[in-house]
Amino acid sequence: MLKRDHTLSLSTQARAPGFRVELRGTTFRLIASGAWTVTEATKLDAALKRLRVPIPPTPEFTGEMDIAAIAEIDTAGAWLLQRTAAAWEGGGLRTRYAGVTESFRILIEEVERRGSAERPKLAQTGSVQQLVEDVTKALTGVWSDAIQLTSFLGEVTAGIGRMVVQPWRFRPKSFVHHLDHAGLRAVPIIALICFLIGAVVMQQGVVQLKPFGAEPFAVNMVAILALREVGILLTAIMVAGRSGSAFTAEIGSMKMREEIDAMRTLGIDPMDTLVLPRVLALIVALPLLTFLGDITGLIGGGVMAMAVLGLDVSTYIDKLHEAVDMQHFMAGMIKAPFAALIIGLVGCLEGLKVEGSAESLGTHVTSAVVKAIFLVIILDAVFAMFLSGIGV
């Protein structure tokens, strides 16, 4: 904000901005006064818009912006004056300024020069076109994701192959570290969740089956459900949320800080050092966690069965033996390494796709979790069809 006189503190009345237009001789004069600043701009803008552009009766008529009574001005005020002057010029009235101090002149000239730049038109797309575009983008996105994931699976398989032939490529330290983080540290949360879900399913089963007098069969239901579906699904979803996202965040932030490029230039293969230890650790950890989930699910169901059905421990175990056999257990367990592979692949791939910014990291972490959970559920459905097809 520029002031005409810095030593002057303006009273509220003197600050009130305003203007009037008069015709003196052959000159239309806009006499402006007060503080023409951004805080007053809304009022001034409305008033100036109501002002009609004077039409010169003969060409010798001129315009004048008399700003001698303006005490304070800033870019917004200068822009309003300039807009009015430009409109007058457009109406065929040659317009000049009067009562301008040196500092006001610099500002007004700058605003005049800068304000006239061409503006880019924001590309306007119709809503239907936008919809079609979005759908196309989403569909091609799914397709390219599928291709990327498949080729990454190929790379990882080749990497594992190389590792078998050249065992010194294996990084035991890194493998154990990830086994600890993705496996051991997930034990409490997975145990707790499976225990609770086992108990809840048992309680609901008893309530629903009671009208048919079939409540003892709730044990069969919980046992089959825990071993075949709940154990593996809950564990895989938890691991996708815990470790899949962590993989993406770790690899992604390394990618962001160019650490991965640095590794490559030092002759270190990120596949060996970053991807394989994570994927292999998950393939080992997830079946173990699934086993834990199965058992705690059964324990949760058992505790609830004792409470609502009045069974004792040995009866519950006998009933379990009647309800399930090794087949049910294996039907759940067989899915674990595949789910681990999916979570590991998606997590690492999304991490490697991160670009320079923190937003990109956030987007990829989210999409890693969403994609991993989605694919795990698809995998589960495919296995369900396959296993029932072969009669297991």
Add this chain to the structure above:
Amino acid sequence: MTFENGREVLIRVRGLAKSFGGYQIWDGLNLDVYRGEILAIVGGSGQGKSVLLRVITGLVKPDMGEVELFGHNAKTLTAKDRVDIESRWGILFQDGALFSSLTVLQNIQVPMREHLELPQAMMDDLAFLKLAMVGLPPEAAHKYPSELSGGMRKRAGLARALALDPEIVFLDEPTAGLDPIGASDFDHLIHKLQQTLGLTVYMVTHDLDTIFTVCERVAVLADKRIVRTGSPIELQRHPNHPWIEEYFCGERARAAQSGEQPRRLVV
């Protein structure tokens, strides 16, 4: 309004003390910022240059001492006065600190939306004007911060700082991370804007070129306080302090100053 030596004091800092984790960074720091000047704060790393900026702008609370903003004591400000004062300053953070989810144009309009009720058409016009004034092409308006280079982000950040035509702008290392040409352009821009808008500029900097080309006054932070203030030439001729001597009379300073005559800005 407070006057000292015939100049209006916009910001007055008295007896500031602050310690972090048992380490005292200042003890009795005094500083005046006068209207219309370009003031550079220099000092070795760890002297709390950026922290001082944060204390003045109210982001960090000092342990002791007074900060007076536009004649109001910062401690006793009401919430409303605080908002008024916030619309009278603009701050350019080191990397621009633009909101990443908004386009450059929307970023510039954030302070306008927050403090004023302007019609959208006018906000667009003013934002494009500010964009041109900081030397960005109009095409940059609809880009997101992530699509801009570091230098452009700083310019966009400056445009946002200038959105409400503040009386004072705080610049935190405005030329850090820019190439020499970009840095020199930015120096010229700051000088030009200061002339055009009658700004007061408070900048934290390390850049000797910036100091010698645009700064009228330099305040040196050392020994837990502002040890000296004065024009760059004055400090160079009579350092009277080992750190100032090393800084202003070292090889880099001589190089920066030898180019001074032809590059001195004339408006």
